[in-house]
Amino acid sequence: xxxxxxxxxxxxxxxxxxxxxxxxxxSLTESQLxxxxxxxxxxxxxxxxxxxxNDVQINELRxxxxxxxxxxxxxxxxxxxxxxxxxxxxxxxxxxxxxGDLAKSVAKKIEPLPIDLPQELTGSLKRLGExxxxxxxxxxxxxxxxxxxxxxxxxxNDEQVDDLTHIAMNEVANFLGKNKKNLELATHLLFVTKxxxxxxxxxxxxxxxxxxxxxxxxxxxARPKGKEFxxxx
Amino acid sequence: MTNNKVKIxxxxxxxxxGQKQALKNVNLEIFNREVTAxxxxxxxxxxxxxxxxxxxxxxIETCKISGSxxxxxxEINNKQIDVVRLRERIGMVFQKPNPFPKSIYDNVAYGxxxxxxxxxxxxxxxxxxxxxxxSALWEEVKDRLDEPGTSLSGGQQQRLCIARAISxxxxxxLMDEPCSALDPIATAKIExxxxxxxxxxxxxIVTHSMAQxxxxxxxxGFFHLGNLIExxxxxxxxxxxxxxxxxxxxxxxxx
Ligand SMILES: Nc1ncnc2c1ncn2[C@@H]1O[C@H](COP(=O)(O)OP(=O)(O)OP(=O)(O)O)[C@@H](O)[C@H]1O
Ligand SMILES: [Mg+2]
Numbered sequence: 001x002x003x004x005x006x007x008x009x010x011x012x013x014x015x016x017x018x019x020x021x022x023x024x025x026x027s028l029t030e031s032q033l034x035x036x037x038x039x040x041x042x043x044x045x046x047x048x049x050x051x052x053x054n055d056v057q058i059n060e061l062r063x064x065x066x067x068x069x070x071x072x073x074x075x076x077x078x079x080x081x082x083x084x085x086x087x088x089x090x091x092x093x094x095x096x097x098x099x100g101d102l103a104k105s106v107a108k109k110i111e112p113l114p115i116d117l118p119q120e121l122t123g124s125l126k127r128l129g130e131x132x133x134x135x136x137x138x139x140x141x142x143x144x145x146x147x148x149x150x151x152x153x154x155x156x157n158d159e160q161v162d163d164l165t166h167i168a169m170n171e172v173a174n175f176l177g178k179n180k181k182n183l184e185l186a187t188h189l190l191f192v193t194k195x196x197x198x199x200x201x202x203x204x205x206x207x208x209x210x211x212x213x214x215x216x217x218x219x220x221x222a223r224p225k226g227k228e229f230x231x232x233x
Numbered sequence: 234m235t236n237n238k239v240k241i242x243x244x245x246x247x248x249x250x251g252q253k254q255a256l257k258n259v260n261l262e263i264f265n266r267e268v269t270a271x272x273x274x275x276x277x278x279x280x281x282x283x284x285x286x287x288x289x290x291x292x293i294e295t296c297k298i299s300g301s302x303x304x305x306x307x308e309i310n311n312k313q314i315d316v317v318r319l320r321e322r323i324g325m326v327f328q329k330p331n332p333f334p335k336s337i338y339d340n341v342a343y344g345x346x347x348x349x350x351x352x353x354x355x356x357x358x359x360x361x362x363x364x365x366x367x368s369a370l371w372e373e374v375k376d377r378l379d380e381p382g383t384s385l386s387g388g389q390q391q392r393l394c395i396a397r398a399i400s401x402x403x404x405x406x407l408m409d410e411p412c413s414a415l416d417p418i419a420t421a422k423i424e425x426x427x428x429x430x431x432x433x434x435x436x437x438i439v440t441h442s443m444a445q446x447x448x449x450x451x452x453x454g455f456f457h458l459g460n461l462i463e464x465x466x467x468x469x470x471x472x473x474x475x476x477x478x479x480x481x482x483x484x485x486x487x488x
Contacts, residue, residue, distance in 0.1 A: 004487065005486070006485045006486055007485050077444050079447075079471045079472075080472065080474055080479075080480045080484050081480055082484045083472060084473070215473075216473025
């Protein structure tokens, strides 16, 4: 990273403001995701409503960031680290928005759930949710400190997300296997689990964009893959 | 890169103007039929470098040059070389369009005449016409070839100078900030032209516009205080340069 400031002060300020908004969007998304995980575990329908309402803030920030990026591109024709920062910011803000959307979809599933969710079902889901939340937290830290190593670590840990998803899904499948009447609830929970996993995938994308921003190269090798979900007989 | 043959190979090039060292141990390879852009802050030695390639620095008394410059493997930085013949092989276009105080026709015909490339009028007419076509000026001047070159607009004059440079069928064209006095349309025409010219010629362009370097060149060299700091593909240089000085320069952190 270059520590020197740009000669053109307004350019410096534009890039700083872009960075600040992205960090802000990150922390907003992070709290939406963690609220969602809490709400699903506790079946907190009131919290769920707030989450649904708050999503618009993330979308607004996304629009603002898009606009700032367009301006920087036409006005500055950014080069090197500035070019990579600009295009990575565009991608990262897109992934953050998607995480926000997924949190919102999960929140929407809370309303139809019964208050007393069987304990056997929430354990893995909670662990999965907390892991993805931690991953998001770590990738945002990595972004702020521009740490390549932290970005790689987050990227690698996606394997754990996949494994936990697998376990959580098997639990739901077993629950369904016990009684076909559980079908509706099981469907909701599978949806929730899958969405949390997908939020995790977007975190991995962010780690990749960040790596490109820092190194100017793409993270090599295929993204780590967990075991495919196989429904127990 | 399509063609990876080295056209100009520079080794251990040192240039002094009196006591002042303008180039320090420059090692640079310029590839055949590519556009190589040279960038760097004012006074870093870009013009000095390209003037070494066609021995334009010879006329500066205080200028001392050592090291090697080979074109197609042939050393040109020695006393034996025929400088007139060398300049026929290596054309140059300057920052400020500088047509001769002659007609448009004569501006282009002059080179082929003195180099004896045309033995009769028809041949000369033909050279003038193709050169003006190649420099994308023909349509604009074909009905006024007798008018003075200086009666053209700045952008047209610059294309006339390009026509003049290519009329002797050079191998290399050196361009020292060829668009700095031109508007965006005239600049676009020259850039478009370079795209065409590089199919036949090897081009070295000095430019202060990073965006132009990205648009026209395949390779870029960055000079700073007489040193060639970094040279790489243009893509690499502007997306992810290796050297922090390059990065600081192209991102506007010093200059
Ligand atoms: N004829 C000369 N006599 C003495 N010093 C010279 C002469 N020509 C150039 N120099 C010096 O050599 C150095 C390199 O000059 P040069 O013209 O090659 O720079 P440049 O990179 O082309 O700069 P610019 O971008 O301003 O055209 C400068 O310090 C300049 O002052
Ligand atoms: Mg110069």
